[in-house]
Amino acid sequence: MSLIVQKYGGTSVGSPERIQAVAKRIKRWSDKGHEVVVVVSAMSGETNRLTGLINATYATGTAREKDVILSTGEQVTIGLLSLALRKIGCAARSYTGGQACITTDSAYGKARISGIDEANMQADLALGKVLVVAGFQGIDVGGNITTLGRGGSDTTAIALAVALNADECQIYTDVDGVYTTDPRMVSSARHIPIMGLEEMLEMASQGSKVLQIRAVEFAYKYNMPIRVLSSFDEGDTGKSTLVTSEEEIMEEVLVRGVAFNRDEAQLTIEGVPDQPGVAYKILGMIADANIEVDMIVQNASSAGFTDFTFTVHRNDYDQAKQILCDLGEEMGAKVCRGDDKIAKVSIVGGGMRSHAGVASTMFEALAKEGINIRMISTSEIKVSVVMDEKYLELAVRTLHEAFELDRV
Amino acid sequence: MSLIVQKYGGTSVGSPERIQAVAKRIKRWSDKGHEVVVVVSAMSGETNRLTGLINATYATGTAREKDVILSTGEQVTIGLLSLALRKIGCAARSYTGGQACITTDSAYGKARISGIDEANMQADLALGKVLVVAGFQGIDVGGNITTLGRGGSDTTAIALAVALNADECQIYTDVDGVYTTDPRMVSSARHIPIMGLEEMLEMASQGSKVLQIRAVEFAYKYNMPIRVLSSFDEGDTGKSTLVTSEEEIMEEVLVRGVAFNRDEAQLTIEGVPDQPGVAYKILGMIADANIEVDMIVQNASSAGFTDFTFTVHRNDYDQAKQILCDLGEEMGAKVCRGDDKIAKVSIVGGGMRSHAGVASTMFEALAKEGINIRMISTSEIKVSVVMDEKYLELAVRTLHEAFELDRV
Numbered sequence A, B: 001m002s003l004i005v006q007k008y009g010g011t012s013v014g015s016p017e018r019i020q021a022v023a024k025r026i027k028r029w030s031d032k033g034h035e036v037v038v039v040v041s042a043m044s045g046e047t048n049r050l051t052g053l054i055n056a057t058y059a060t061g062t063a064r065e066k067d068v069i070l071s072t073g074e075q076v077t078i079g080l081l082s083l084a085l086r087k088i089g090c091a092a093r094s095y096t097g098g099q100a101c102i103t104t105d106s107a108y109g110k111a112r113i114s115g116i117d118e119a120n121m122q123a124d125l126a127l128g129k130v131l132v133v134a135g136f137q138g139i140d141v142g143g144n145i146t147t148l149g150r151g152g153s154d155t156t157a158i159a160l161a162v163a164l165n166a167d168e169c170q171i172y173t174d175v176d177g178v179y180t181t182d183p184r185m186v187s188s189a190r191h192i193p194i195m196g197l198e199e200m201l202e203m204a205s206q207g208s209k210v211l212q213i214r215a216v217e218f219a220y221k222y223n224m225p226i227r228v229l230s231s232f233d234e235g236d237t238g239k240s241t242l243v244t245s246e247e248e249i250m251e252e253v254l255v256r257g258v259a260f261n262r263d264e265a266q267l268t269i270e271g272v273p274d275q276p277g278v279a280y281k282i283l284g285m286i287a288d289a290n291i292e293v294d295m296i297v298q299n300a301s302s303a304g305f306t307d308f309t310f311t312v313h314r315n316d317y318d319q320a321k322q323i324l325c326d327l328g329e330e331m332g333a334k335v336c337r338g339d340d341k342i343a344k345v346s347i348v349g350g351g352m353r354s355h356a357g358v359a360s361t362m363f364e365a366l367a368k369e370g371i372n373i374r375m376i377s378t379s380e381i382k383v384s385v386v387m388d389e390k391y392l393e394l395a396v397r398t399l400h401e402a403f404e405l406d407r408v
Helices: A016-031 A047-056 A063-070 A072-087 A120-127 A154-162 A197-205 A214-223 A278-288 A314-331 A348-355 A358-368 A387-400 B017-033 B045-056 B063-085 B119-126 B150-162 B196-206 B215-221 B280-288 B314-331 B348-356 B358-370 B389-402
Strands: A005-008 A037-041 A092-095 A102-104 A111-116 A130-134 A137-139 A145-147 A170-174 A194-195 A226-230 A241-244 A257-261 A266-272 A293-298 A305-313 A335-339 A341-348 A377-381 A382-386 B003-008 B036-040 B093-094 B102-104 B113-116 B130-134 B137-139 B144-147 B167-173 B194-196 B226-231 B240-244 B255-260 B262-274 B293-298 B305-313 B335-339 B342-348 B375-379 B384-387
Touching: A005 A016, A005 A154, A016 A037, A016 A072, A016 A092, A016 B045, A016 B063, A037 A072, A037 A120, A037 A154, A047 A063, A047 A072, A047 B017, A047 B063, A063 B063, A063 B093, A072 A092, A072 A130, A072 B063, A092 A120, A092 B045, A092 B063, A102 B262, A111 A154, A120 A130, A130 A154, A137 A154, A137 A314, A145 A154, A145 B017, A154 A170, A154 A214, A154 A382, A194 A197, A197 A214, A197 A241, A197 A257, A197 A341, A197 B036, A214 A226, A241 A278, A266 A278, A266 A314, A266 B280, A278 A293, A278 A305, A278 A314, A293 A377, A305 A314, A314 A335, A341 A387, A348 B167, A358 A382, A358 A387, A382 A387, A387 B280, B017 B194, B036 B063, B036 B119, B036 B150, B045 B063, B063 B130, B063 B137, B063 B144, B063 B314, B093 B119, B102 B150, B113 B150, B113 B240, B119 B130, B137 B150, B150 B167, B150 B215, B150 B280, B196 B240, B196 B255, B215 B226, B255 B389, B262 B280, B262 B314, B262 B342, B280 B293, B280 B305, B280 B314, B293 B375, B305 B314, B314 B335, B342 B389, B358 B389
Parallel strands: A005 A037, A005 A170, A037 A130, A092 A130, A102 A137, A170 A226, A194 A241, B003 B036, B003 B167, B036 B130, B093 B130, B102 B137, B167 B226, B194 B240
Antiparallel strands: A102 A111, A137 A145, A226 A241, A257 A341, A266 A305, A266 A335, A293 A305, A341 A382, A377 A382, B102 B113, B137 B144, B226 B240, B255 B342, B262 B305, B262 B335, B293 B305, B342 B384, B375 B384
16 A cells, blocks of 8 residues: 555646546545545636636735736636545545645745645545645645745645655656656657656756646655656556656666757846855845746856846746836846747756766757757756747757658 | 624625625725625525535435535635625624634524634724625534525624624625515505514515524524615615514504515324424424424323324425334324325514504404415414415415505
């Protein structure tokens, strides 16, 4: 017997029929003697419906009240799924984020989990109940409802798995695992049955849609194995991607996959005085506005002036540009500009740690196709480049082929 | 400066536009220097949408999970109204039932308020904020979400008004007050500008749609004045019905109005042994199922056997009949039957206390029209009769005329 945390996204619970199918799957796990904790998102379309109501009432909104409204989406799903489970004879109990004692900070709309008191849940598990927990939400110390922002339900699932000391965290999506790249873009993309958490972290942070970075960071930090499965796999064929610690991985490959991301925007400030603390001043202002910065490049100083370029999520672009340009004016910067028509493409693989030459193969392949690189960022196991958005598909196809990812 | 509790029903907050209109009205009160606490229902149609999802998932449902789902309707409204208030420069803060510390028993779907801890709300009022509280909901001592059932938002409003020691509880609806009877049924019905709480209690319990009985009971118990107003009265003409303690009413009239109710069903058990405790046994079983009984009639005993007839809400009819007939079989009753095609019509007026002959005038008027009376029930200030549903409109018109309610 093991304790499994399962997470079902919005498409998986998109209708009463889909919810009933999910209930049957949960019951199969429960009937095998596993303890099951389920985390669910809002039914697909529901968050858009609620956002529409918010916008019709108040275009910009107040974060606290937005979270009060948006959190109802998951609350409806936990109730419906618990009903569906009871209908087929499976004892179940729903938990809102607050009832599951998931406490967060007070950064409405993008709150971070600060702790989980699992006592009530442990008591219900001991009674043989399936627990159905609302993803994406928590409460702050003042009892205010918060939402976790993008990918929040994955984060909830992994945080619960860690708090409850689960054996595995299963993320059910509309795909049956991770591929060497998005199969909708490159038809020869191959399924990856097992990969490292660190690789997944880089894949996720590069925008591979399967898992969200914050969730994988959480799993990596606590060494929690994640299994990605399809909730549409009615036959339980078992096709999945297990994402686990590097030690569990036998075969370390040079390049595991090609990730890409068109959700970013680039911001540049030129000709700011090159003084100690200038980077902190610029990026500190952005961080204070709770905007996450992804890539950062600073040019070598020339004649006492320096340039910064960084990327943020496209949703934060307008706000970040306003902050940057106000600051630029104050600091006497020469130019402040941005571009939200960019895309980022990355190659990721644990084998890069011990092999040189991967980056140059990448740049060569892109150059051959005439793709201009606008920014470069590297880590131990990935190389990312930013380019004009229009080159995205070509770049992904080119790199997938260059690293022979279509070959077994 | 006074403290006003306002309640807006589902139609009043039925769209983002309506919510903005409500926000403007609230701001007018706030700008005059009043402290304002607002209680809102779910947007009209929302509860039906959620009920549809519940039924599509599980026809009979589990009460706890239903409440988890249904309570989201009000939660969306409090968020939207708070946004609309902030948009027009009015500091506002939303409260779910749990955040307002409205504790209830655990009778899911028809919970009763057991207490309110108003400390947090008092603190926010002291900061000059408008409080927007979700009606119809609370939490039990275990932190489970409960709903108050029919008319729950009115009850929330009056309970809050009592807890906060408000000067007046304003109930905004789609009508501008109470009439001598439903103007849609009798065009000569007159508006009542002021009436007694006890009269309103009888009017409400007889199904006058404006206020719900539990809310008025609450107001009566704590002597809280209620003002019924129309949320569609954009000009603030001030037309309303003030429902207040009898001492405030100058003119005590014989018959204040004609109320009616087609939401009831009649149940009869005949030929049960006439022993001490038999009424308790029968009605105790019904009460244990959390079904409210309205009228009760017991016939005089004949040859050691007796008959009972009582009425319940039509929604509870099937369940009540099942309980009654199972019990009847066990007790050896001769007949167990029911009828859900009945209607109840009542005349209500504080003046009845000191005047005889009102009931006979009523029975005479009905007899003249050939309307057969099936049950009679009286109190100090009302007389109710049950008849076949088909006679309802005729009976109401006849009584409205017989007591000259169309004349000023």
